[in-house]
Amino acid sequence: MPRSLKYALAVIAVLALLPLALVAKARVATSPRPRVHLIFDMDNQPKFKAQSANPLFADGRAMRLPVPGTVARGTLVPQEVATGRKGVQWLEVIPVPVDRQLLLRGQERYNIFCAPCHGYSGYGDGAVQRRAERLEEGTWTPVASFHTETARARPVGYIFNAITNGVRTMPPYGAQIPVEDRWAIVAYVKALQRSQWATLADVPKEVRPQLEVRMREHDGTR
Amino acid sequence: MSEHGRSRWVFPPWVNQLRVVAGVALVVIPVYLVVLVGFGASPRTTDVGYAPEQPVPYSHALHVGQLGLDCRYCHNTVEEAAKAAIPPTQTCMNCHARIRAASPKLLSVRESYATGMPIPWVRVHDLPDYVYFDHSAHVRRGVGCVSCHGRVDTMEVVQQVEPLSMGWCLDCHRNPDPHLRPPELVTSMDWVPPEKPEVYGRRLREQLGIRPSTDCGTCHR
Numbered sequence: 090m091p092r093s094l095k096y097a098l099a100v101i102a103v104l105a106l107l108p109l110a111l112v113a114k115a116r117v118a119t120s121p122r123p124r125v126h127l128i129f130d131m132d133n134q135p136k137f138k139a140q141s142a143n144p145l146f147a148d149g150r151a152m153r154l155p156v157p158g159t160v161a162r163g164t165l166v167p168q169e170v171a172t173g174r175k176g177v178q179w180l181e182v183i184p185v186p187v188d189r190q191l192l193l194r195g196q197e198r199y200n201i202f203c204a205p206c207h208g209y210s211g212y213g214d215g216a217v218q219r220r221a222e223r224l225e226e227g228t229w230t231p232v233a234s235f236h237t238e239t240a241r242a243r244p245v246g247y248i249f250n251a252i253t254n255g256v257r258t259m260p261p262y263g264a265q266i267p268v269e270d271r272w273a274i275v276a277y278v279k280a281l282q283r284s285q286w287a288t289l290a291d292v293p294k295e296v297r298p299q300l301e302v303r304m305r306e307h308d309g310t311r
Numbered sequence: 312m313s314e315h316g317r318s319r320w321v322f323p324p325w326v327n328q329l330r331v332v333a334g335v336a337l338v339v340i341p342v343y344l345v346v347l348v349g350f351g352a353s354p355r356t357t358d359v360g361y362a363p364e365q366p367v368p369y370s371h372a373l374h375v376g377q378l379g380l381d382c383r384y385c386h387n388t389v390e391e392a393a394k395a396a397i398p399p400t401q402t403c404m405n406c407h408a409r410i411r412a413a414s415p416k417l418l419s420v421r422e423s424y425a426t427g428m429p430i431p432w433v434r435v436h437d438l439p440d441y442v443y444f445d446h447s448a449h450v451r452r453g454v455g456c457v458s459c460h461g462r463v464d465t466m467e468v469v470q471q472v473e474p475l476s477m478g479w480c481l482d483c484h485r486n487p488d489p490h491l492r493p494p495e496l497v498t499s500m501d502w503v504p505p506e507k508p509e510v511y512g513r514r515l516r517e518q519l520g521i522r523p524s525t526d527c528g529t530c531h532r
Binding site for chain 1: 325329332358360364387412428495
């Protein structure tokens with residue numbers, strides 16, 4: 090076989106490895122470049138999906154906001170439930186049925202939306218608060234604790250309104266949390282507050298002995 | 312024709328070696344092409360690892376991994392809707408009105424907040440428009456985010472870690488057991504089942520009556 094042919098074959102064999110190497114690289118590395126897309130089929134259809142862009146509108150959103158002052162069908166709730174007040178008075182009693190289900194829902198939602206700042210037990214020592222302290226942020230206001238005298242005296246309507254519209258420097262959460270969940274959180278905050286000032290008399294009779302043993306083991310007093 | 316010219320039309324003896332070369336090539340080339348196309352055109356090559364640059368250097372590793380925010384704090388529609396909403400600027404401003412309020416990295420967030428124009432986040436995961444996918448159907452039944460999106464809590468930039476091909480969807484719809492967990496733990500990134508995933512998932516599946524459908528109409532409607 091002539092030399093040149095041998096060389097040519099060798100070069101082809103080596104070049105043939107190149108695509109394989111590129112494929113291997115593409116499989117292990119991440120890339121900010123758009124995905125390789127050979128056959129388009131009907132992958133991108135001329136329709137608008139949730140949160141897609143529409144250049145027809147000035148703000149570029151395909152999803153339109155409801156007209157101010159309107160309520161979407163099926164979302165109308167009584168005024169008191171929606172605002173947490175009756176006339177100008179804060180509600181003192183939660184206007185939805187409170188049961189174990191609601192409290193558990195409230196716990197879950199509290200841990201998602203409030204605990205980052207207020208902390209899991211409500212002392213105002215969440216991860217964001219601690220981070221802000223460490224960063225020595227001048228613009229940050231310390232998070233309120235739920236276990237001060239003033240905080241415990243707050244009516245439920247006040248707490249509901251704090252979630253919906255924010256309070257002083259706390260941001261509003263009305264857009265992120267639906268009304269039912271807000272009341273669930275209020276119920277859970279009330280339960281948290283009670284838990285920190287509870288006496289043995291608050292505990293059902295059946296489980297008291299259990300608790301007494303634990304308490305004696307813990308510090309011997311009470 | 313001259314003597315010289317005739318010899319040009321006679322195969323020299325080394326040509327016999329080419330029969331071996333051709334034989335080898337006949338076997339190697341098809342195998343090569345199959346391997347190249349099979350691996351090269353697979354979505355694991357073309358789609359997995361896509362990590363587009365975002366307009367704001369937002370990091371899940373910081374906000375989820377370090378600050379411990381739950382996915383639902385931002386992607387708050389994921390349990391009720393088909394779409395896991397990308398958070399509006401207001402959600403970022405909950406904290407960033409006061410934390411890192413002057414950071415240059417957050418300039419476009421503040422701009423968006425002031426003008427009301429949305430931040431142009433770049434889509435990472437994108438199924439073809441003829442496929443119907445629903446987050447709530449999965450999240451409420453106990454398929455964790457981590458099964459489909461990987462360890463988001465360690466990602467500085469979100470990347471696609473699963474192929475999102477029809478075969479991938481069907482693999483799980485045929486055998487969801489290893490991916491199931493109690494529905495209240497779906498956002499936990501490092502949860503591990505207390506026993507073998509298949510055994511634990513199977514019990515959950517029977518308990519909750521989970522039967523993912525493989526009918527075409529489930530995903531193509």
